Amino acid sequence: MSVMLEVEGLSVNYGPIEALRDVSFAVEEGHICTLIGANGAGKSTTLKTISGLRKVREGKIVFEGKDITGSTPVDRVLMGISQSPEGRGIFPGMTVRENLDMGAYTRKDTKTPAYQQDLDRVLALFPRLEERIDQFAGTMSGGEQQMLAIGRALMARPRLVLLDEPSMGLAPKLIQQIFSIIREINEQGTTVLLVEQNANQALKAAQQAYCLTTGEITAAGTGAELAADPAIRDAYLGGGL
Amino acid sequence: MQFLVDHFFELTITGLALGSVYALVALGYTMVYGVLQLINFAHSEVFMYGTFAVAWTFTLFGATASTSTAGIIGLLIVALFAAMATSAGVALLVERTAYRPLLSRGAPKLVALISAIGASFALSEAMGLRDRITGFVGLDGPLRDYVSGARDNQSLPVSLDPAPVVTIGDYTVTTIDTLVIVSALLMMIGLDQFVRRSRMGRGMRAVAQDPESAALMGVDSQRVVRVTFLLGGLMAGAAATLYMIRIGTTRFDAGFILGVKAFTAAVLGGIGNLRGALLGGLVLGVAENWGSAIVGTQWKDVVAFTLLVVILLFRPTGLLGESLGKARA
Numbered sequence: 001m002s003v004m005l006e007v008e009g010l011s012v013n014y015g016p017i018e019a020l021r022d023v024s025f026a027v028e029e030g031h032i033c034t035l036i037g038a039n040g041a042g043k044s045t046t047l048k049t050i051s052g053l054r055k056v057r058e059g060k061i062v063f064e065g066k067d068i069t070g071s072t073p074v075d076r077v078l079m080g081i082s083q084s085p086e087g088r089g090i091f092p093g094m095t096v097r098e099n100l101d102m103g104a105y106t107r108k109d110t111k112t113p114a115y116q117q118d119l120d121r122v123l124a125l126f127p128r129l130e131e132r133i134d135q136f137a138g139t140m141s142g143g144e145q146q147m148l149a150i151g152r153a154l155m156a157r158p159r160l161v162l163l164d165e166p167s168m169g170l171a172p173k174l175i176q177q178i179f180s181i182i183r184e185i186n187e188q189g190t191t192v193l194l195v196e197q198n199a200n201q202a203l204k205a206a207q208q209a210y211c212l213t214t215g216e217i218t219a220a221g222t223g224a225e226l227a228a229d230p231a232i233r234d235a236y237l238g239g240g241l
Numbered sequence: 242m243q244f245l246v247d248h249f250f251e252l253t254i255t256g257l258a259l260g261s262v263y264a265l266v267a268l269g270y271t272m273v274y275g276v277l278q279l280i281n282f283a284h285s286e287v288f289m290y291g292t293f294a295v296a297w298t299f300t301l302f303g304a305t306a307s308t309s310t311a312g313i314i315g316l317l318i319v320a321l322f323a324a325m326a327t328s329a330g331v332a333l334l335v336e337r338t339a340y341r342p343l344l345s346r347g348a349p350k351l352v353a354l355i356s357a358i359g360a361s362f363a364l365s366e367a368m369g370l371r372d373r374i375t376g377f378v379g380l381d382g383p384l385r386d387y388v389s390g391a392r393d394n395q396s397l398p399v400s401l402d403p404a405p406v407v408t409i410g411d412y413t414v415t416t417i418d419t420l421v422i423v424s425a426l427l428m429m430i431g432l433d434q435f436v437r438r439s440r441m442g443r444g445m446r447a448v449a450q451d452p453e454s455a456a457l458m459g460v461d462s463q464r465v466v467r468v469t470f471l472l473g474g475l476m477a478g479a480a481a482t483l484y485m486i487r488i489g490t491t492r493f494d495a496g497f498i499l500g501v502k503a504f505t506a507a508v509l510g511g512i513g514n515l516r517g518a519l520l521g522g523l524v525l526g527v528a529e530n531w532g533s534a535i536v537g538t539q540w541k542d543v544v545a546f547t548l549l550v551v552i553l554l555f556r557p558t559g560l561l562g563e564s565l566g567k568a569r570a
Contacts, residue, residue, distance in 0.1 A: 051456075051457055052456075053453060053456055053457070072461075073456045073457065073459065074459045074460075074461050077457070077458070077459035078459065082457070083457045085453065085454060085457055089451050089453060089454035089457070090451075090454070091446070091447055091450045091451055091454065092450060092451075093446065093450050094443075094446065094447075094450070098443065101443065102443060102447050102455075102458045102460075103458060105440070105443070105444065105447075105458045105459050105460055106458075106459035152458075156458070156459070
């Protein structure tokens with residue numbers, strides 16, 4: 001098993017405010033890796049920085065052996081990193097199909113059977129999207145929009161997919177469903193870096209886990225190890241009840 | 242009122258022709274707004290430079306009042322390309338000098354708005370002082386035909402005679418009005434299809450709806466911004482050609498009032514919305530003509546802005562809302 005993504009000593013600022021301080025972690029190829037932590041701990045900033053939307057003040061990001069710290073967001077998509085952002089970030093005035101096409105924006109093979117296969121795969125994972133294929137994305141429910149955001153990220157054919165709070169604002173039954181789909185995506189060969197406030201579910205699904213507290217990594221281990229850690233249980237898993 | 246009733250058809254057609262020019266210019270405002278949420282105040286000058294490109298094309302080829310009809314048509318086609326290229330060039334220059342240096346350093350949008358107003362004055366005065374500017378490098382003599390009388394009206398050396406195409410009762414639709422309306426519609430359909438169907442057009446809509454998500458999809462937003470300015474410039478160049486065909490005269494400050502009207506059309510239709518710009522332009526052109534017929538031509542601008550205020554009172558997002566952007570959230 002080799003390391004796919006390595007983040008070393010990463011510090012990121014929002015103006016004068018330090019959002020991340022000396023954050024280091026690694027994502028193994030083929031794993032589901034999760035980053036848990038409270039609101040404002042810097043989880044989303046970490047993902048945005050990996051995608052190239054935030055400037056790095058210090059440290060570096062290495063993807064499959066290449067230093068991508070200074071690469072543009074476009075280059076990172078081309079290398080195989082794609083993201084389903086926090087709050088879904090779907091294009092409300094586009095149809096479901098157009099949104100999925102946007103996920104494949106950097107691909108040149110949109111007229112080929114390979115592309116159609118990927119589209120079929122996404123629609124098989126999310127049958128709801130097929131039913132709504134010509135509907136405007138802004139008119140769909142929160143759960144459907146979340147499915148679209150994940151499906152759209154998969155359309156880039158990523159090696160590593162970054163999922164930012166996929167369970168946010170969803171009903172418990174839907175959360176179960178989203179997590180089982182995340183496992184399925186992973187089993188189909190895509191490495192997953194998952195950011196979650198819903199630590200319970202995330203730690204169950206993940207082989208690797210890190211806990212982020214106010215911009216710093218405060219715990220690391222397997223999902224099961226973190227789930228058993230008393231401090232984590234107190235803070236994120238409902239006080240060990 | 243009787244005048245409006247007697248000349249209703251004629252006034253409507255000429256209003257549509259005027260409105261087509263407004264609409265083409267309005268597209269530039271609405272597209273830049275859609276992508277950057279900024280009003281490009283220099284867009285009026287982008288249009289004005291296009292009108293001069295048309296006038297100078299006619300001067301360059303030595304057109305006179307005795308030039309044949311076929312010659313004039315040929316010249317108009319050359320002038321159209323010249324104007325589109327010139328306006329697109331000026332639009333890209335504005336983006337490069339007034340917007341990109343500021344936005345890439347994370348300046349607030351208000352700052353870029355001010356720099357665009359500055360660019361507008363600079364461009365307009367550069368045209369109004371072209372005799373002096375060329376004089377500095379000793380070119381005012383050789384370029385006399387183009388730069389003398391820099392602050393005066395510049396007219397086409399030929400007059401384009403409108404011929405009737407369709408006659409309904411006492412009213413005729415002229416070749417020129419037909420040409421203006423049809424070519425403006427064709428340009429707009431082309432643009433609409435480009436934005437709807439092409440990959441770049443999808444990238445533009447993505448940036449307009451959610452810039453951060455668009456970047457995550459691998460859309461190069463700087464390139465999208467450049468293409469947006471380019472397309473706005475091409476449309477303004479086409480508008481400039483049609484304007485010169487109908488009006489025949491321009492001046493260094495001709496962009497201002499037309500720019501204000503086109504911006505009004507964009508807001509009227511719903512800024513950020515391409516089809517809204519078309520509708521807003523046509524409604525404004527026709528309303529101006531009808532209004533002038535009722536209350537007198539000198540009230541034309543009052544009619545236009547009263548209409549704007551009334552429509553915004555009832556539909557604050559304009560006739561078609563802001564569908565390019567965040568109407569559906």
